[in-house]
Amino acid sequence: MSIEIRGVSKNFGDFRALADIDLTIPTGDLTALLGPSGGGKSTLLRIIAGLETADTGTVAIAGTDATGIPARKRDVGFVFQHYAAFRHLTVAQNIAFGLTIRRQSKQAIAARVEEMLELVHLQQFADRLPAQLSGGQRQRMALARALAIRPRVLLLDEPFGALDAKVRRELREWLRRLHDEVHVTTVFVTHDQEEALDVAHRLVVVNQGRIEQIGSPDELYDEPANAFVMGFLGPVTMLGGRLIRPHDIGLSVHPTNRPGEQGGWVKRINRVGFDVQVEVEVDQDEAPTLVTLTRREAVEKGLNSVHRVWIHPIPGAVLAPWHRQPRPVAHPQPTRRSRHSAEPMTSITSMV
Numbered sequence: 001m002s003i004e005i006r007g008v009s010k011n012f013g014d015f016r017a018l019a020d021i022d023l024t025i026p027t028g029d030l031t032a033l034l035g036p037s038g039g040g041k042s043t044l045l046r047i048i049a050g051l052e053t054a055d056t057g058t059v060a061i062a063g064t065d066a067t068g069i070p071a072r073k074r075d076v077g078f079v080f081q082h083y084a085a086f087r088h089l090t091v092a093q094n095i096a097f098g099l100t101i102r103r104q105s106k107q108a109i110a111a112r113v114e115e116m117l118e119l120v121h122l123q124q125f126a127d128r129l130p131a132q133l134s135g136g137q138r139q140r141m142a143l144a145r146a147l148a149i150r151p152r153v154l155l156l157d158e159p160f161g162a163l164d165a166k167v168r169r170e171l172r173e174w175l176r177r178l179h180d181e182v183h184v185t186t187v188f189v190t191h192d193q194e195e196a197l198d199v200a201h202r203l204v205v206v207n208q209g210r211i212e213q214i215g216s217p218d219e220l221y222d223e224p225a226n227a228f229v230m231g232f233l234g235p236v237t238m239l240g241g242r243l244i245r246p247h248d249i250g251l252s253v254h255p256t257n258r259p260g261e262q263g264g265w266v267k268r269i270n271r272v273g274f275d276v277q278v279e280v281e282v283d284q285d286e287a288p289t290l291v292t293l294t295r296r297e298a299v300e301k302g303l304n305s306v307h308r309v310w311i312h313p314i315p316g317a318v319l320a321p322w323h324r325q326p327r328p329v330a331h332p333q334p335t336r337r338s339r340h341s342a343e344p345m346t347s348i349t350s351m352v
């Protein structure tokens with residue numbers, strides 16, 4: 001069931017939380033709304049759900065205008081970060097809740113609850129109370145409860161936000177597989193770029209009430225629309241006045257005359273897991289350029305004993321123009337730039 005959002009704006013007093021949002025979410029897709037805190041992701045999700053009303057614009061679900069329809073009649077399943085389970089009801093009763101209030105027959109409810117317990121792998125926990133579950137199990141119960149009513153749309157607001165990193169990763173994987181099974185149109189809010197890139201088919205980057213870019217994980221990573229998107233998706237650094245990813249920089253201990261090459265001094269070498277991060281000072285008035293190498297590359301180049309190096313963008317590197325900030329930093333907190341004013345990204349092939 002596709003979701004069509006047209007011209008949606010929302011103000012809270014003088015504060016503009018959403019500014020003229022247009023977005024189509026295709027049927028059966030798993031879409032992530034990704035962006036920094038306060039950017040408007042939850043507000044947009046709540047407007048889709050009918051839990052919040054837009055000041056202007058429309059929301060259509062499956063081709064029907066849902067703008068004036070109350071949340072309970074929109075046929076959406078909703079899961080929040082902190083799932084409010086009924087503490088005195090068992091897992092099975094919690095999952096059955098939406099079906100019970102819809103006055104389905106006892107037999108139909110029992111069959112659906114069984115199906116849902118199986119789907120979320122909680123069969124053996126059916127008779128437990130929510131307090132007797134782990135955080136990850138509770139969120140799976142929340143998903144089962146949301147899905148039990150056969151919603152047309154599933155909306156998830158940071159559903160794994162309160163869980164530890166390992167459980168989050170497991171649930172991410174699980175959610176992807178679950179979506180492959182049930183194919184319900186799903187919108188997932190997260191501020192975690194790794195989570196979004198890992199789980200979603202499509203990402204919508206939301207910042208300061210606007211959409212910065214929409215695309216597949218590959219499109220966003222390889223062709224970010226602007227410096228904000230590029231900086232939000234992972235570490236970036238500066239080379240030759242442009243924003244570049246640290247692993248898109250090649251390093252040699254002799255000059256090689258490659259396009260865009262710059263000489264510099266090694267200031268620091270840090271081992272980060274399997275990678276080695278090298279800080280290279282090209283210009284002493286600027287923050288050092290970060291270069292990420294594998295440990296093997298660092299050893300082969302004998303980096304521990306050299307100080308003078310030459311660095312260059314590798315072929316195919318993604319480079320963004322960068323309007324000079326007072327002091328560029330290795331991991332900038334990018335300022336918002338409108339989609340329209342953003343300069344196009346250039347690849348190294350077109351730069352040289």
Ligand SMILES: Nc1ncnc2c1ncn2[C@@H]1O[C@H](COP(=O)(O)OP(=O)(O)OP(=O)(O)O)[C@@H](O)[C@H]1O
Binds near residue numbers: 037040042
């Ligand atoms: N009911 C409200 N009253 C006033 N301001 C609100 C209300 N709801 C949200 N806001 C403001 O609107 C902005 C967008 O909030 P929203 O929750 O949509 O952001 P978000 O991108 O989901 O952020 P987070 O990841 O922190 O939840 C924030 O600045 C927030 O303070």
